[in-house]
Amino acid sequence: MRCTPGARLALAFTLLCAAAPAARADGPLGPGAPCSSPQDVIDSMAFETGFAVAKGCANLCKKAGSTCAKNVNRAVSCQRKSIDDSAYFQTQVTCEGEKGQALKTCAKPIEDQRNADRDALDTERDARLDDCNTKAQACAEQCSGTN
Amino acid sequence: MARTERLRTALALAFVVGSALFPSTASRAGLGTIFTQDPCPSVSEVTGAFDFRDSFVGLAKCEQLCKKAAASCAAAVKAQASCEFAFANDWTAFDSAVDCDGLSGSDKKDCKAGWSADLKTWRTQIKAFRDQIGLPTCDSFLNNGSNGCLRRCSGI
Numbered sequence: 001m002r003c004t005p006g007a008r009l010a011l012a013f014t015l016l017c018a019a020a021p022a023a024r025a026d027g028p029l030g031p032g033a034p035c036s037s038p039q040d041v042i043d044s045m046a047f048e049t050g051f052a053v054a055k056g057c058a059n060l061c062k063k064a065g066s067t068c069a070k071n072v073n074r075a076v077s078c079q080r081k082s083i084d085d086s087a088y089f090q091t092q093v094t095c096e097g098e099k100g101q102a103l104k105t106c107a108k109p110i111e112d113q114r115n116a117d118r119d120a121l122d123t124e125r126d127a128r129l130d131d132c133n134t135k136a137q138a139c140a141e142q143c144s145g146t147n
Numbered sequence: 148m149a150r151t152e153r154l155r156t157a158l159a160l161a162f163v164v165g166s167a168l169f170p171s172t173a174s175r176a177g178l179g180t181i182f183t184q185d186p187c188p189s190v191s192e193v194t195g196a197f198d199f200r201d202s203f204v205g206l207a208k209c210e211q212l213c214k215k216a217a218a219s220c221a222a223a224v225k226a227q228a229s230c231e232f233a234f235a236n237d238w239t240a241f242d243s244a245v246d247c248d249g250l251s252g253s254d255k256k257d258c259k260a261g262w263s264a265d266l267k268t269w270r271t272q273i274k275a276f277r278d279q280i281g282l283p284t285c286d287s288f289l290n291n292g293s294n295g296c297l298r299r300c301s302g303i
Contacts, residue, residue, distance in 0.1 A: 030198030047181040053248040
């Protein structure tokens, strides 16, 4: 039996409201983070079992892989902005009144941490984009015979 | 029952009993979609991460930093809404592709039209969350007369 689109939309809203927030690092200026993690995105998507359609299954798998990558990249962009905001405000508060070399010395550990966080995020992005490809390939393999 | 009324009823029911009936990870096969949960942060997670009301008390550049933080907060809220818009579009595109598969003629047209109407309602909800909750919260963090950031700068 087909669900009405309205019922499906209601279910989508339910998922939106009921989803438990994952444990996340502190945000730029308060508790929690303003972003989903790339792993959150992977966990929110499940298309590796294919699509129950008569035609176009492989095409949907390809599109789903692209959608997955788009959401991973969105989460990464958000986290990068959050890392930069955190570093900026931390420098402004911690190094207030410092100038010249004293400012550079004060800001260096914050900048080092920011750079390390950005590097770790880049590594995370690559791994999660691989996850999207893996899901898309598994999806396509389920489409045999339906193209 | 009219379609709009049916949808409203379904939404109300979903909000009331949703947490109990549906865990955060539902089966995709039952939904016909690629998502099992929202890939975006919630509005409250975003604003919570930007609660800057007490962040700059006592600093010489307090007011300037308050305004900068408010701008960052607003940008993050808008980014959250953009994420939700994309989620709504993608959810609808994939679910409708499965739901309307095999239909033809007016049945297919009606099926697609139903999904378009639902997407419109969904987008209205997202805008409301952004404009009536998210952005006003950022503004309140900055301007609230009793505990806003600017008020804190003045030592009160």
